[in-house]
Amino acid sequence: MLLLAATLIVATLVSEDAACLAAGALIARGGVSAPLAIGACSFGIFAGDMGLWALGRAGGRILASRWFHRRIPAKRLDEARLWLDRHSGRAIVLSRFTPGARLPMYVVAGLLRISPLRFGAWTLCASLLWTPIVILAAAQAADAAGQLVVPVLAVAAVAALLGRPVVKRISKLLPPQLHVRLLRLTRWEFWPGWLFYAPVAAWVAALAVRYRSLTILTACNPGIEDGGFVGESKFEILQRLPREVTIPAVRLSHRTGTHEPEFARAAMRRNGWSWPMVIKPDVGQRGTGVRLIRDATQLAQYLAASSGDLLLQPCHAGPYEAGIFYYRFPDQPHGRIFSITDKQFPVITGDGRSTIAELVAAHPRHYLQAALFLRRHYALRERVLAEGERFQLAFAGNHAQGTLFRDGRHLLTPALERRVDDIARQIPGFFIGRFDVRYRSVEGFKAGKDLAIVELNGATAESTNIYDPDGSLLDAYRTLFRQWSLVFAIGAANRRRGAVPTPASRLVRLAVSHLTSKAALAISD
Numbered sequence: 224m225l226l227l228a229a230t231l232i233v234a235t236l237v238s239e240d241a242a243c244l245a246a247g248a249l250i251a252r253g254g255v256s257a258p259l260a261i262g263a264c265s266f267g268i269f270a271g272d273m274g275l276w277a278l279g280r281a282g283g284r285i286l287a288s289r290w291f292h293r294r295i296p297a298k299r300l301d302e303a304r305l306w307l308d309r310h311s312g313r314a315i316v317l318s319r320f321t322p323g324a325r326l327p328m329y330v331v332a333g334l335l336r337i338s339p340l341r342f343g344a345w346t347l348c349a350s351l352l353w354t355p356i357v358i359l360a361a362a363q364a365a366d367a368a369g370q371l372v373v374p375v376l377a378v379a380a381v382a383a384l385l386g387r388p389v390v391k392r393i394s395k396l397l398p399p400q401l402h403v404r405l406l407r408l409t410r411w412e413f414w415p416g417w418l419f420y421a422p423v424a425a426w427v428a429a430l431a432v433r434y435r436s437l438t439i440l441t442a443c444n445p446g447i448e449d450g451g452f453v454g455e456s457k458f459e460i461l462q463r464l465p466r467e468v469t470i471p472a473v474r475l476s477h478r479t480g481t482h483e484p485e486f487a488r489a490a491m492r493r494n495g496w497s498w499p500m501v502i503k504p505d506v507g508q509r510g511t512g513v514r515l516i517r518d519a520t521q522l523a524q525y526l527a528a529s530s531g532d533l534l535l536q537p538c539h540a541g542p543y544e545a546g547i548f549y550y551r552f553p554d555q556p557h558g559r560i561f562s563i564t565d566k567q568f569p570v571i572t573g574d575g576r577s578t579i580a581e582l583v584a585a586h587p588r589h590y591l592q593a594a595l596f597l598r599r600h601y602a603l604r605e606r607v608l609a610e611g612e613r614f615q616l617a618f619a620g621n622h623a624q625g626t627l628f629r630d631g632r633h634l635l636t637p638a639l640e641r642r643v644d645d646i647a648r649q650i651p652g653f654f655i656g657r658f659d660v661r662y663r664s665v666e667g668f669k670a671g672k673d674l675a676i677v678e679l680n681g682a683t684a685e686s687t688n689i690y691d692p693d694g695s696l697l698d699a700y701r702t703l704f705r706q707w708s709l710v711f712a713i714g715a716a717n718r719r720r721g722a723v724p725t726p727a728s729r730l731v732r733l734a735v736s737h738l739t740s741k742a743a744l745a746i747s748d
Contacts (some may be wrong), residue, residue, distance in 0.1 A: 224401040227255055228262070228308045229263075230261040231246055232266055232270070234267070235264050235268050235271060236267060236271050236274075239271070241283070241360045242264055242267065242448060243264055243357040243361060246260035246263070246362075247358045247359065247361020248361065250358065250362040251362045251414055253363075255343060257362070261354055261355050261358055261359075261696075264354050264394075265350050265354045269343075269346060269636070270349065271323075272349075273339075273342075275329035276329050276330070276333040276337075276339065276342050276343075276346075276617045277334070277337075278330055279331060279333020279334040280334070281333075282586070286747070289352075292324070296488075305406040307484060311332070311337055311341055311342065311344045312348075314328060315329070315332070315345040315346055315349055316352070316418075318349075319349035319352070323358075327423065329342075335718075339469065340347045342518050344474055346372075347555065352418075357422060359425070359429075360429040370733040375715060383733055397589070402726050402730040403593070408593060408633070411699070412692055415549065417474065422611070423522050423704070423707070424694075426707060427440060429448070432637050433714050433716075434711050436724065437727070438537065438730050439548050439715055439718055440452070440707075440709060440711055440714050441585075441724045441725035441730065442715075442722040442723070443682050443710050443711075443713045443717060443724040444652060444653050444655065444680070444720045445655055445717055446650065446651040446653050447651040447656075447681045448520060449681040449729070449730070449733060450681055450724075450725070451680060451683065451737070452681070452683055452725065452733060453683060453733050453736075454729065454736065454737060455506070456474075456506060456532070457472075457505050457507070457678050458474040458505050459533075460678070460679050460681075461652050461678065461679070463653070463671070464646070464650060464676055464679060465646055468675065470676060471536065472536045472537050473487070473494075473534075474505055474527070474532055475502075475532065475534075476505075476532045476533075477532075483523055483526070484523045484526055485509050487526070487535055488519060490535065497517070497518045498517055498518055499515050499538045500515075500522070500535060500536065501515060501516070501535070501536045501537070501538050501618075502514055502516050503533065503619075504532070504533060504534070504536045506531065506532065508689050511623075512529075513618065513624070513725035517686070532652065536677070539661040539675045540663070541661050541662070541663065542663075543565040543566075543661065543662050543668065544659065545564060545565055545658055545662065546564035546566065546628075546631075546657050546659055546687045546688075547560060547564075547643055547658040548560070548564075548648050548656070548684065548685075548687075548688075549643055549644070549655065549656065549657070549658065550654065550655040550708070550713065551647060551648070551654050551655070551713075552712070552713055552716055553713070554715055558602055558654075560635055560639070560643055561639065561706065562628060562632070562686045562687075563627040563630075563632060563634050564629070564631050564687040564690075565630070565634060565688075566620040566626050566628060566629075566630070567617040568614070568615055568620070568627075569625045569627065570613050570614065570616065571586060571589065571608070571613070571614050572608070572611065572612070572614040573607070573609050573610055573611065574608070574610055575607070575609055575610035576683075577608070578604065578605050578606060578607050578608075579597075579604050579606050580604040580606070581601055582614075583597060583616070588623075588692075590626050596617070599617070604688075607629055610704075612735060620659060620677075621672055622687065622690045629691050629693075630688040630691045630693075634668060636671075638670050639668065640668070640671075640672055641671060642671025642672075642674065643658065643674075646658075646676075653679075653681075654683040654713050655681070655682070655713050656682070656684045657680045657686070658678075659679075659680070660674050660676055660677065661675045661677055662671075662674060662691070686702050686703065687707075697706055
């Protein structure tokens with residue numbers, strides 16, 4: 224085994240990709256344990272990365288030459304060195320995940336004399352993040368019938384080693400903004416998407432290899448446009464749901480001449496709706512743009528600031544909301560509830576002395592998202608709440624908008640599962656996704672009698688119970704890996720029954736359009 228480990232280390236110095244693919248194949252065949260293969264390849268990759276830094280450092284004389292200075296001014300060089308010094312962590316980690324960027328980035332880091340300790344620490348983190356993803360994905364691809372071992376992220380290990388209390392104590396010595404940023408890094412629920420979803424992306428890639436198609440995921444829900452990948456109309460989906468359990472809605476659109484306050488108020492009168500109302504983009508993501516509208520003036524202001532199609536719904540008083548992730552294979556008569564998320568809206572309680580800004584800053588959790596809350600309630604930040612007065616900081620039931628997500632397995636009952644299954648089977652071409660549901664009574668919800676569906680999300684919906692702060696990172700990845708396995712498996716089953724997946728060219732256009740349009744959804748609730 225030691226000889227094999229040494230061979231893998233040397234192989235990474237020749238070709239990282241080939242060595243990792245070989246390690247994955249060996250794991251699938253049982254020729255080597257996953258920890259040994261990952262450890263050996265990680266060490267070899269780290270050594271190679273340090274070698275690139277050393278190569279750049281050895282070539283540092285070039286920067287002092289007259290030839291170089293005639294072409295690149297010293298001022299510009301100093302600016303580059305300052306930028307890289309400030310952003311070294313992000314640059315090093317991102318370059319590891321960006322094809323073609325690693326070699327020039329690491330050599331330049333040596334040329335610019337970035338500290339070897341800083342460079343070594345960040346490149347080690349990058350290696351420990353990247354290597355398990357590639358090797359374990361290769362192992363899964365080499366043995367499609369096997370189960371991928373859950374990757375262990377180095378960042379999680381470091382956080383576990385230090386412990387949040389220690390990190391919190393150290394971070395108090397830093398300026399407030401850095402203090403919050405450091406603490407958010409110790410809570411994976413607040414990690415940036417590119418970091419958290421890297422293993423998930425690798426798992427999806429492995430599934431695409433296993434099923435010989437990436438677009439097959441769009442066949443999981445033939446009755447929803449592109450399976451509910453991105454860009455689907457919330458209004459069109461709501462029209463397919465049973466009306467007795469769905470919060471009604473009207474669509475406001477420039478294309479149909481209905482994007483006007485007069486039309487919206489006429490629709491309210493026609494349907495007997497009263498203030499407050501809920502308005503949001505018809506095509507949206509992660510709760511962006513969801514707002515509670517209390518009067519005609521706020522409605523007119525929202526409409527004037529928006530350009531896309533919108534959805535207008537009466538406000539359900541709740542006070543509870545849940546996310547119910549459901550799935551059913553097309554050859555089975557009944558489906559199952561995969562998970563339930565118990566959504567707890569962020570609330571502060573007044574003491575008669577403190578402002579809203581001060582109450583948020585003093586809250587044991589809300590201060591981690593203080594920038595979000597205070598930007599949303601900027602005009603009210605200096606308001607002093609009366610003793611016992613409650614103030615809700617977010618309305619959208621979305622984690623990115625400040626709502627706390629808890630695992631809601633205690634809410635799951637046979638009666639609820641039967642009712643959700645009955646609703647889902649009434650939706651043509653729907654097999655997997657998440658219902659966002661408002662309800663008034665916990666007992667009524669558990670009995671399946673108190674359900675008001677806000678919206679339904681398809682293929683890329685998330686089992687949001689993973690964001691429970693009491694849950695572990697590894698449990699979150701296990702859940703997401705299983706969820707995506709179901710999406711691909713159901714898509715494959717539907718394809719065998721005649722469903723046609725979205726063409727790859729359209730899938731790429733949808734992804735690009737989604738990413739470029741996120742800035743347009745900047746309206747906050």
